Amino acid sequence: xxxxxxxxxxxxxxxxxxxxxxxxxxxxxxxxxxxxxxxxxxxxxxxxxxxxxxxxxxxxxxxxxxxxxxxxxxxxxxxxxxxxxxxxxxxxxxxxxxxxxxxxxxxxxxxxxxxxxxxxxxxxxxxxxxxxxxxxxxxxxxxxxxxxxxxxxxxxxxxxxxxxxxxxxxxxxxxxxxxxxxxxxxxxxxxxxxxxxxxxxxxxxxxxxxxxxxxxxxxxxxxxxxxxxxxxxxxxxxxxxxxxxxxxxxxxxxxxxxxxxxxxxxxxxxxxxxxxxxxxxxxxxxxxxxxxxxxxxxxxxxxxxxxxxxxxxxxxxxxxxxxxxxxxxxxxxxxxxxxxxxxxxxxxxxxxxxxxxxxxxxxxxxxxxxxxx
Numbered sequence: 001x002x003x004x005x006x007x008x009x010x011x012x013x014x015x016x017x018x019x020x021x022x023x024x025x026x027x028x029x030x031x032x033x034x035x036x037x038x039x040x041x042x043x044x045x046x047x048x049x050x051x052x053x054x055x056x057x058x059x060x061x062x063x064x065x066x067x068x069x070x071x072x073x074x075x076x077x078x079x080x081x082x083x084x085x086x087x088x089x090x091x092x093x094x095x096x097x098x099x100x101x102x103x104x105x106x107x108x109x110x111x112x113x114x115x116x117x118x119x120x121x122x123x124x125x126x127x128x129x130x131x132x133x134x135x136x137x138x139x140x141x142x143x144x145x146x147x148x149x150x151x152x153x154x155x156x157x158x159x160x161x162x163x164x165x166x167x168x169x170x171x172x173x174x175x176x177x178x179x180x181x182x183x184x185x186x187x188x189x190x191x192x193x194x195x196x197x198x199x200x201x202x203x204x205x206x207x208x209x210x211x212x213x214x215x216x217x218x219x220x221x222x223x224x225x226x227x228x229x230x231x232x233x234x235x236x237x238x239x240x241x242x243x244x245x246x247x248x249x250x251x252x253x254x255x256x257x258x259x260x261x262x263x264x265x266x267x268x269x270x271x272x273x274x275x276x277x278x279x280x281x282x283x284x285x286x287x288x289x290x291x292x293x294x295x296x297x298x299x300x301x302x303x304x305x306x307x308x309x310x311x312x313x314x315x316x317x318x319x320x321x322x323x324x325x326x327x328x329x330x331x332x333x334x335x336x337x338x339x340x341x342x343x344x345x346x347x348x349x350x351x352x353x354x355x356x357x358x359x360x361x362x363x364x365x366x367x368x369x370x371x372x373x
Contacts, residue, residue, distance in 0.1 A: 005371045007329040013360035016326075019333030020151050020308050020348040021175060022195045022202065025256060029199060032259035033252055040255065045248050053258050055243040060261040061206060064178070064269055068185045070211040075204060076236040077245050080104075080174045080193045083205040084111040087143075088118065089225065090217050090233030091168060091189065096143040097122040099157065101131040102150030103339060104172060112143075117225065128153045128340055129298050129310075135162050143168050148176035151196075152337040154310035154346065155303050161186045168213055178264065179307040179351045181274040188213040194257045197273065197307065197350045201253035204245070209237070264351060273351045277306040280349035280358045284309040287362045293317045293369055297344055309347045310336065317369055319343045325368040331361060 017024035033041075040049050058073040067073070076086065088096075088111050098109035100123050113121040122141060124132045135144045144162040148171050149155075159182050161169045168188040176182070177190070178197030184190055191207035194200035209217075214237060221227075221234035229235060235246045264273055285304060288294045288311045297310035313319045323335045323345060336344045345365070349358060 004325050004328040005368070007325070007331075007364050007367060011360060011363045011367055012329065013331065013357035013364070015353075015357055016329075016331040016361075017333065018331070018347050018353065018357075018361060020196070020337075020346055023197070023199055023348055023350045024352050025199050026260070026263070026352050028263065029256040029259045033255050036251075036255045041251050043251075045251065046244050050251060050254070051243040053254050054245075057206075057254065057258050057261060058240070058243065060258070060265060061208075064261060064265060065182070065184050065190070065208055066270065067208055068210075071184060072209050072214065072237070072240065073206060074209050074233075074236050074240040075206045075245060075249075076233075076240075077204050077247055077249050078230070079202045080172065080191060080205050081107070082231070083191050083207070084108045086231045086233050086236070087145075087170065087189070088112045088115045089227040089231055090220055091143055091170060091213065092118055093142045093216065093220065095119040095121065095141050096145055097124070097135060097138065097141045099124050099126075099132045099135065099146035101126040101153065101155055101157070102128060102147070103152035103337065104174070105145075105147045105150060108145060108172065112145075129155065130300070131155050131157050131303055134158075134160075137162065137164050142166060143170055145170040145172070147172040147174075148180060148182065149173070149305050149307055151175040151308055152340065153298070154305040154308045155298055156180070156305040159183070159186050159190075161188075168210075168216060170213075175305075175307055175350075178260075179273050179277040181270055184208050194253065194260075196348075197277075197352070198257050199260045199350070199352050200257040201250055203250050204253060260352075274306070276351055277349050280353055280355050281306040281309050283355060283358045283362065284311065284347055284349065291366075297342070307348065307350055309349060310342075310344055311347065312342060312344045315343065316373075317343070318372065319345055321372055322365060322368045325372065326361075326364060329364070331364055334361075
């Protein structure tokens with residue numbers, strides 16, 4: 001990397017982490033982790049103080065999300081990708097419909113489509129950088145699923161309940177929760193891992209379950225359908241009500257999540273977080289639209305994500321080389337999603353990323369483009 005130009009220090013952001021996940025961790029979260037070193041880390045997850053912190057996280061998530069009456073915060077180990085398997089066993093009765101407009105929506109669709117005990121899934125696709133118009137109501141579909149934010153492409157999708165007999169609306173919020181506004185009552189399951197806006201570690205999932213979703217889990221569990229114990233949503237619900245998980249969670253991640261939730265609530269909760277990400281992503285999109293060498297990848301402004309910004313570059317600019325210059329200077333993780341194969345950068349504007357760091361990043365990109373020209 002010695003042949004790469006050195007960015008003048010006065011142009012650099014204070015914190016150079018702009019990855020789409022895992023995301024930057026605030027110093028206060030690390031302080032909380034240090035304080036937990038002799039009181040929580042290395043202790044049983046079925047005893048206090050671990051159960052106490054899980055209960056507090058559930059309470060804070062309920063407050064942050066504005067949880068409607070009857071909804072519950074459920075959690076389990078394994079991350080959102082494991083939740084897809086759990087949902088195939090424990091939420092889909094017969095057939096699911098998926099909106100697939102990026103890598104992660106398509107992966108969930110693949111899980112239910114390949115499940116041998118389910119009917120073939122309905123998959124409504126859209127090219128990367130765009131999104132489907134919306135779900136198509138069909139009489140034999142009992143789960144409608146899509147991401148609120150497609151992390152791979154930077155496309156956002158509205159969250160509106162599908163009104164259909166005995167059907168559940170299931171929303172992947174891994175990169176949206178904590179940074180995008182949502183009405184939880186418009187969903188039956190709103191699930192996420194905490195390594196994006198919540199600045200924590202992966203390997204665990206959280207979800208807001210509606211009464212209808214809880215009933216579906218109970219019915220399918222009683223139906224005799226076999227499910228591995230570690231993927232059982234019935235077991236996850238039972239353990240969550242006791243403020244624990246079926247198997248051992250990563251305690252450090254819980255500490256960091258708890259501190260981040262406290263900070264977000266102190267700042268003003270969901271309205272503050274949504275306004276913050278709208279401001280920082282707006283800086284990126286305004287810059288790209290005014291640039292001579294870049295443009296937003298998502299053409300329709302109404303479809304653009306406020307938390308993951310994708311920016312295409314003209315052929316004269318080698319975006320991979322620009323990313324290498326940035327990385328050599330401590331500005332990290334702005335490379336595009338690998339499978340897209342585009343000449344672009346992907347910039348996360350999660351809730352922990354302040355506007356001044358985004359402005360500095362954009363100055364650094366312009367400087368690197370100029371140096372490499």
